[in-house]
Amino acid sequence: MTMDPLDKLVAMANQIARNLAHDDDPAGATAAHIATYWSPRMRAQIAACEGEGLTEVSRDAIARLGVRHAD
């Protein structure tokens, strides 16, 4: 049942995007949410996954994150 960590991040991002679908700018809201609550390492990991498994909105969101390098 326990998911692979990257799959889990992907699922989380999709879940966020799905719940923010009614925002004026769903991808922007998703990106803002992730920037606010995720650690740099998590953001770097998902940015590195190159969109696999992400929905259109969450992929767009991740692209907009502008990920910095985690230390």
Next chain:
Amino acid sequence: MGYERQADFGTPEVHGDHHVTCTIDGRAVTVPAGTSVMRAAALAGGSIPKLCASDNLKAFGSCRLCLVEIEGMRGTPASCTTPVAEGMKVQTQTPRLQKLRRGVMELYISDHPLDCLTCSANNDCELQDQAAAVGLRDVRYGYEGETHLGAAIDTSNPYFDFDPSKCIACSRCVRACDEVQGTLALTIEGRGFASKVSAGLAGEDFFSSECVSCGACVQACPTATLQEKAVKDIGKPERAVVTTCAYCGVGCTFRAEMRGEQLVRMIPWKDGKANHGHSCVKGRFAWGYAQHADRILSPMIRDAIDQPWREVSWEEALSYTARRLQELRERHGRNALGGITSSRCTNEETFLVQKLVRAGFGTNNVDTCARVCHSPTGYGLKTTFGTSAGTQDFDSVDDSDVILVIGANPTDAHPVFASRMKRRIRGKDGRPGARLIVIDPRRTDLVRSPHIAADLHLPLRPGTNVAVLTAMAHVIVIEGLADEEFIRARCDWEEYRHWADFVAIDRNSPEVLAEVTGVTPQDVRAAARLYATGGNAAIYYGLGVTEHSQGSSTVMAIANLAMATGNIGRRGVGVNPLRGQNNVQGACDMGSFPHELSGYRHVSDAATRALFEAEWGVPIDPEPGLRIPNMLDAAVEGAFKALYIQGEDILQSDPDTRHVAAGLAAMELVIVHDLFLNETANYAHVFLPGSTFLEKDGTFTNAERRIQRVRKVMEPRNGLADWEVTQELARAMGLGWNYTHPSQIMDEIARLTPTFSGVNYARLDAEGSLQWPVNAAAPDGSPIMHVDGFVRGKGRFVVTDYVPTDERTGPRFPLLLTTGRILSQYNVGAQTRRTANAMWHGEDVLEIHPTDAENRGLQDGDWVRLASRSGETTLRAKVTERVAPGVVYTTFHHPETQANVVTTDFSDWATNCPEYKVTAVQVSPSNGPSDWQADYAEQARRSRRIELHRAEPAE
């Protein structure tokens, strides 16, 4: 000063603006109209003899001891039932009254054993006091009266005895159970001399009756008839210290009544603004764990978790821990370290832990167990209203006309507030009771109990809260029940329109959504109408709202409903999260989340960071840290190495136990700071013994944002209060902390946190409590929030679309499991299991509907296997109609059951709060513990070994 009971003014306080003045024994006194003569006399400094009256009960007028003479009035009226009138002249002590009172007293005493000298209530007995007050010298009736002399003592309750031979049939206990507690467990049987108090049906003792052991009757009893066993064992207390209960979010205050360093009893404090003199079985009686033999009192370390523990000195433990932390930081970077604060610890302790992590470890990897309970409340209320807080004080419920309870079971989880709520629902003195709507998959006690019946119970399928609330919103908008005037004035109108258009669409109607929710559409419509038009409507919610994949959405859906109907910003209305543990609110306020500093300010906010950096002299990381589940994931990946956990047992309380275990096992340094070797400690390398709430100073913040003092009544048995342990660890790491008292920590919190700016110990001691925000705008605190405007300015409507959880039932897992708690136990049960409360709940059981049980060939009491996609466990079945077909329910108080082995790691989309409330499961017959349980028990046994003492040099 020696021990004294709290003053009893005889009848309840009356509130009102209209005052009257009367004269009592020549002294003038001015009181609110409606006040009794008895209370007025007490307020004037006098004391009228009384037996059947007590100021937390309605006057009853049965003992006839409180007679007075009133000028211009015939006879001798009872002062407890006579209200004062303007200009009234009262005499309370005249020869005539004295004679009458002696006669009354004689009758009582003739039916009472005269073993005062050896009675456990000697010198603390109202019957004695009153006999002295009326000058009783002689009893003419003989002592053989009718009497219950020689009747057997009922010792069935583990905390108090009932000795009927001492009963004077004043009925205070019966009325306390009815009026204060609302359980209605007691009755007076028979009449006159033969009358006798009885707990329920003939032949039932206290333990087997409906009694929930709240202690209200014990407190009300003027004699030794109902008395704490501890008083019998230890004797009368000699001093009392006011402190705050460390169990649930109600935050009851108590007088800890002490004899030397020994706690004799906890008596609810009548001036406590959260509990007004009431209590539940946990706070009142379940404090024995503090002295339990399992408590660990010396620090222990080990290099690997398969080794036995080694007891060491504090110095050794702290320097070992600090050295390992520094090594790991050097090797893996600061973000490989983290900490978890506890909502069971004080504000000051919590603040220090997050300070240690941010300033000492140098990372924002700090989280709190509120992650797994109320983090969605934080997100949802901040987004809609602007701050993470319940909007009302508890007293507000007295002004509610409609009460909507969703995903909460207050009679079990917040019992003292539930009693308040039930009192309002029953109505009083001709004022009709509040109407009640319950939205819960289970038929909780609130749905039907003595003198309470919910007007509507919506037994929804677990996981469909958002759908039900959206359907209610649909009805409110379509039927034109929204309070548009309020919305235009207080909320963003455009956002409202956007939301209203969304909820109004057809697919959000109760009829369409019934498909997923399973709730009769007419009931949803009726609930929406009642909530929107029934007068002041208040919503109370609990973990049944937050612990879902749409927990945050549900909180926002609740906030939307309150704004749409104008039910916010005054007494009687509002949105009220019922917090699980005692200091959930406080732990969140103190900056325990990885993305924010105290007072809910994001770490990316440079101005806030600058404030902390100036005070602490270190840079603060501007990026959010890891949340608990993220820490565990990172650990499994090898990127997270060391965790300091204060007062939490994440292995038992967090979902998907195997995953938690794997995460902990992957860390190189797990530091557990707790009272007992809890389940998490099986994976720990350092154990730092903790102190109980009786052993430290500090503050807790309850569910109504009320900051109250915790006071030390005995020395910490482990040697250090918890805040001192954290401070010593910080010092061992080279931080120059020098707090000498928790009040200095609060001063620092106040300096750094605008909402706390007016809080300090001197004020808390003087005023008893303060409700944050306490700042320039609200110098005396804020009982009700968002009165003139929302904290964020305009209230924000957020569209909350129902998204089904990924956890689905299917052929292999056809039932939905939901979890909860029970009155006598608390959280993971570490404390309550170590008290006599275990008598009420010795094991976790699985509630299952008769139809589902029958289909599986299960009988009540059978062992069953409970399996999900995550794992399986075994426990006993309880066949009951409380749960709907297709739904099963259990609690998670016992480590043997490990209900969280079966819960999944799905979580709330916004906060990662785990989805405890919905797991697809299968239930089948079983003959005993699962392999996991057996393995686990063996592993736990091995990891709890403590090496026998090596010869240690004397200190």
